[in-house]
Amino acid sequence: MELDRRDLLMALAGGTLFAATPLAPLSAAPRRDWAIVLSDLLPSNESARAVGRAYLDTEPADFDPQRLVEDLFEGQDRAEMQRLRGAVASAVRADFEAGRTVSLHGWFLSRTESQLCAMVTLLEA
Amino acid sequence: MYVDARSLSDGERLEADLCIVGAGAAGITLAREFIGSGLRVCLMESGTFEMEDEVQALCQGAVLGAEFFPLDQCRLRFFGGSTNHWTGFCRTLEPLDFAERPYIPHSGWPFGAEHMRPFYERAHKVCELGPPTYAVEDWVDGMPAPFALESGRLNNAIYQYSPPTRFGQAYRDELEKAANVTVLLHANAVNIETPAEPDRVTGIAAATLEGKRLRIVARDYVLATGGIENARILLNANRVQAAGLGNAHGLVGRYFGDHPIVWRSGLAVFGEGYPNLEYYCRDTRVRGHLVRGVFLPTEETLNRECMPNWAMTLMEARLTDASEGARSLKTLVAQAEAGELLDGFGTHVLNIVRDLDQLAESAWHRAFDTQIRIYTTRYWCETPPDPESRVLLVEEQDRFGLRRAGVDWRLPGDFYANIVKSNRILAEEFGRLGIARLQVFPDRTPENKDDWPHIQFESSYHHMGTTRMHADPRRGVVDADARVHGISNLHVAGSSVFPTYGHANPTLTITALAIRLADHLKTKQRDL
Ligand SMILES: Cc1cc2nc3c(=O)[nH]c(=O)nc-3n(C[C@H](O)[C@H](O)[C@H](O)COP(=O)(O)OP(=O)(O)OC[C@H]3O[C@@H](n4cnc5c(N)ncnc54)[C@H](O)[C@@H]3O)c2cc1C
Numbered sequence: 001m002e003l004d005r006r007d008l009l010m011a012l013a014g015g016t017l018f019a020a021t022p023l024a025p026l027s028a029a030p031r032r033d034w035a036i037v038l039s040d041l042l043p044s045n046e047s048a049r050a051v052g053r054a055y056l057d058t059e060p061a062d063f064d065p066q067r068l069v070e071d072l073f074e075g076q077d078r079a080e081m082q083r084l085r086g087a088v089a090s091a092v093r094a095d096f097e098a099g100r101t102v103s104l105h106g107w108f109l110s111r112t113e114s115q116l117c118a119m120v121t122l123l124e125a
Numbered sequence: 126m127y128v129d130a131r132s133l134s135d136g137e138r139l140e141a142d143l144c145i146v147g148a149g150a151a152g153i154t155l156a157r158e159f160i161g162s163g164l165r166v167c168l169m170e171s172g173t174f175e176m177e178d179e180v181q182a183l184c185q186g187a188v189l190g191a192e193f194f195p196l197d198q199c200r201l202r203f204f205g206g207s208t209n210h211w212t213g214f215c216r217t218l219e220p221l222d223f224a225e226r227p228y229i230p231h232s233g234w235p236f237g238a239e240h241m242r243p244f245y246e247r248a249h250k251v252c253e254l255g256p257p258t259y260a261v262e263d264w265v266d267g268m269p270a271p272f273a274l275e276s277g278r279l280n281n282a283i284y285q286y287s288p289p290t291r292f293g294q295a296y297r298d299e300l301e302k303a304a305n306v307t308v309l310l311h312a313n314a315v316n317i318e319t320p321a322e323p324d325r326v327t328g329i330a331a332a333t334l335e336g337k338r339l340r341i342v343a344r345d346y347v348l349a350t351g352g353i354e355n356a357r358i359l360l361n362a363n364r365v366q367a368a369g370l371g372n373a374h375g376l377v378g379r380y381f382g383d384h385p386i387v388w389r390s391g392l393a394v395f396g397e398g399y400p401n402l403e404y405y406c407r408d409t410r411v412r413g414h415l416v417r418g419v420f421l422p423t424e425e426t427l428n429r430e431c432m433p434n435w436a437m438t439l440m441e442a443r444l445t446d447a448s449e450g451a452r453s454l455k456t457l458v459a460q461a462e463a464g465e466l467l468d469g470f471g472t473h474v475l476n477i478v479r480d481l482d483q484l485a486e487s488a489w490h491r492a493f494d495t496q497i498r499i500y501t502t503r504y505w506c507e508t509p510p511d512p513e514s515r516v517l518l519v520e521e522q523d524r525f526g527l528r529r530a531g532v533d534w535r536l537p538g539d540f541y542a543n544i545v546k547s548n549r550i551l552a553e554e555f556g557r558l559g560i561a562r563l564q565v566f567p568d569r570t571p572e573n574k575d576d577w578p579h580i581q582f583e584s585s586y587h588h589m590g591t592t593r594m595h596a597d598p599r600r601g602v603v604d605a606d607a608r609v610h611g612i613s614n615l616h617v618a619g620s621s622v623f624p625t626y627g628h629a630n631p632t633l634t635i636t637a638l639a640i641r642l643a644d645h646l647k648t649k650q651r652d653l
Contacts, residue, residue: 047476054470088481089559096556097276101549105470106391106564108552113481 040081041088042120052121054104055114065122068115088112127301129173130312135337141167141307142650144329144343146314146358149206150632151618151639152349153292153300154251158643160303164650167341168300169312169331171350172203174293179334179524183313186353187519190533193383193584200351200586204310205293207351207586208632213289214417215254215633216282217245221424221434222507222627228431231380231510232625235596235605241637248637252287253295255414259283267411269403271418272558278426279554282436286408286415287632312339314350315525317362317370317615325613332525344653345646349618349639352381352588356516356621357530359592359602359609371592371609374599378516380590381534382508382626385582390504391548391565392442393555394475405439406500420551421628433537435506435547436628442499471564478562502551502563504544505585507626511535516591534584587631589620606645607638618642 042048055063072087095101095110102114133139143159145152148170156168172180180203186196193199200207218238225233242257249257256263261281265271271281300308309331316330318340326346331339348355356378360369369377395402403409404418420437427434508514514535518528537543545565552563595601598610607622609615618639620631 042477042480044473044476044480047473048480050470050473051477085481092481093557093559096553099553101553101556103545103549103565104474105468106566107471107474108549108556108563108565109474109477110556113477116481117477 041084042116045120045124048117048120049124051104051109051114052117052119055102055109055118056121058102058104060102060115060118062111063115063118065115065119068112068119072112088116126303126306127308127310129310130331130333130339131335131337133337133339136339138340138342139167139307139309141165141341141343143167143345143347143646144169144341145347145349145618146329147171147206147348147350147354147619148204148293148308149349149351149619150208150292151635152347153205153296154248154636154639155347155349155618155643156300156303156306156308157251157296158640159647160299160306162305162647164305164647166306167343168306168308169314169329169341170204170308170310171313173310174204174297176201176203176209180311183523184354185523186529187521187531189517189519189531190514191385191536191584192582193532193534194586196353196530196532199584200353200588203293204297204308205291208290208292211287211289211586211632212630213252213287214284214630215252215287216259216284216629217241217257217637218627218629218634219424219434221427222625222629226428228428229433229509229625231512231600234624235594241634241641244637244641245633247640248633251290251636251640252633253290254285254287254633255412255416259285261418264411264416268409268416268418269401269407271404272554272560274420274554276554276557277423278550280421280423281404282419282421283416284419284436284629286417309339309341312341313525314348314358315527316364317346317348317358319362319365319370319612321365323365323370323612326615334524343614344650345614345616347616347618347642347646348592352591352619352621353516353530353532355617355619356381356591357518357527360516360518361527371602371612371615373611376512376593376600376602378591379512379514380510380593380624381514381516381532382510382587382589382623383534384505384507384585384587384626384628384630385536385540386503386505386585387544387582388503389440389442389501389566390437390544391502391551391563392471393439393500393502393551393561393563394471395498395500395555395561402439402498402500406441420554422547422550426550430546430550432543432546433507433509434628435504435543437505437547437551438503439500440503442501474562474564502548504547505628506543506547507628508535508540509537510590510593510625511537514590516588536582540582585630587620587626589623589626589631592617592621593624594622595624607642616642616646 091112092110100111101108142164145168159166184197220238223234223237246257312331315332318328328342359377362370519531521529548565555561592602607616
């Protein structure tokens, strides 16, 4: 599955995605495109929701979905799933390296993986 | 030569150049150093070659603070002392352990690691250890490969095992043959005698359980009765000064430390097929010596996080390591092995990691399809020196009318936070390497303690700090030569002199310090 980066960013930029509160706006975003990309990345949807909810419960101040996506898609003209996966894996490792971790039910997870789960959760909300 | 004090006449007086009270790791090492020196040594020991209930009962006391083993079960009172039971896990203290750390009040030794090096080298032989090196590169060729820890936050390291040397058995014959050493068995030190102005010791009053009284008179005296008893004897020696001997500044018994060990502090889930974890979870014999790989924080990590020193290793998890919830889940649904150990959330975490963490993807998939590798993290640490953590006298008395010891062990307020922090550091290393995710077990509270019965810390039988070493008499009971401040001929041997503890088990350092003290006393006696 491929998605044009422009389409994706358009989708992101649309609506109130980046309004003041980080949690509400995603629901206002065009859901379809996001759900396709992200649910493909996270086929274990129930698990993504469980982790995402736990993350959102921590009321993270630094949860910025736009930046997350831009970082992951940086330098890519087209969002190939394989490359996206690679970008996520690198970001996850870089998070651990830099200590950007969150503790959910005692599990230490990278910020990127938790935030991706949070996005899925919000998109499906 | 061995003499049973019960065979001596009541009121008998013995003379020696050096009187050592207590024949454990410290006392035996010290006495051995004098073999053939021409100096007469009397090594007094409360027990004999086997444990005797009546003698062991002299160790009874009160537990007043944090969870602690009963006092008559955490040490042994017979020839060889607690080395009759010790495991033999050994490591030298690290340079940082000797240093004064600004974020750990009262920390630091009067000398550094380099000063200790020759004594450690000699102590290695006494404890029958391998070469005196703990550098991973000196061992790793014979071991399963450790992880490539390159973040600068953690180091791979090793501990060595002593066979374990049972000092009482290993050195029994040698002491028997030593013409200048008399080992006085069944002799309990009951008082340290001094003049009215207690600037020197004039004799040790001893007694047998049968009621015989003896007196040992020497030029120098060393207390080597273990980390609790050294303080107790000084506190009970209160006929001249009510607060006890060497206690002008109220420090005797204070700064008591042990190494809290959390056998299961977290759960680490590895993808199957990831390189060997054996380095961290199995003892390995390398060129005839048993060693164990551990994770240690780097100095930089400790300094940045302002943490006391700690160590971690891995153990294969068992079903009992799972939460109550996860265990009962097992009875409801036929679960894969992972499901038996992980609660619902843990399983979700693994699903996510499998989905997202590309590098480990194949490993995770295999892990899920077949078997997942779950380990628990074993954590132990030093506690910062705390004057409120202490050995004191309680009202109850022993057979000799001496007040028993009470142990009021205090853990620092950030003890649990540091367990979490340490596990987080390890989790971040595993995540960086793409090999595992780690869950730290939640704090054990009265509410969840039944859910997580294994989240318990134990004391480690390492009784330290109660006669701490410091050049300043207001900050230490003994000086840098282990001499009790203000008393010219009374020294202390054992971990009670440690002013800061490190994570390493103490007996190697106890032995090294005993050797150091022997050198010092030989010079002192020669100069007299
Ligand atoms: C189960 C267990 C496991 C351990 N594992 C390890 C380990 O793996 N690594 C490690 O480094 N350490 C370990 N230790 C601790 C280790 O045993 C001690 O650090 C060591 O024995 C202390 O040596 P010591 O000579 O100072 O005191 P002790 O060994 O306690 O010896 C003191 C001696 O003094 C005698 N004594 C006491 N009071 C009197 C008195 N009033 N008059 C005359 N004699 C007296 C006692 O009978 C005893 O023989 C362990 C201890 C136990 C109990």
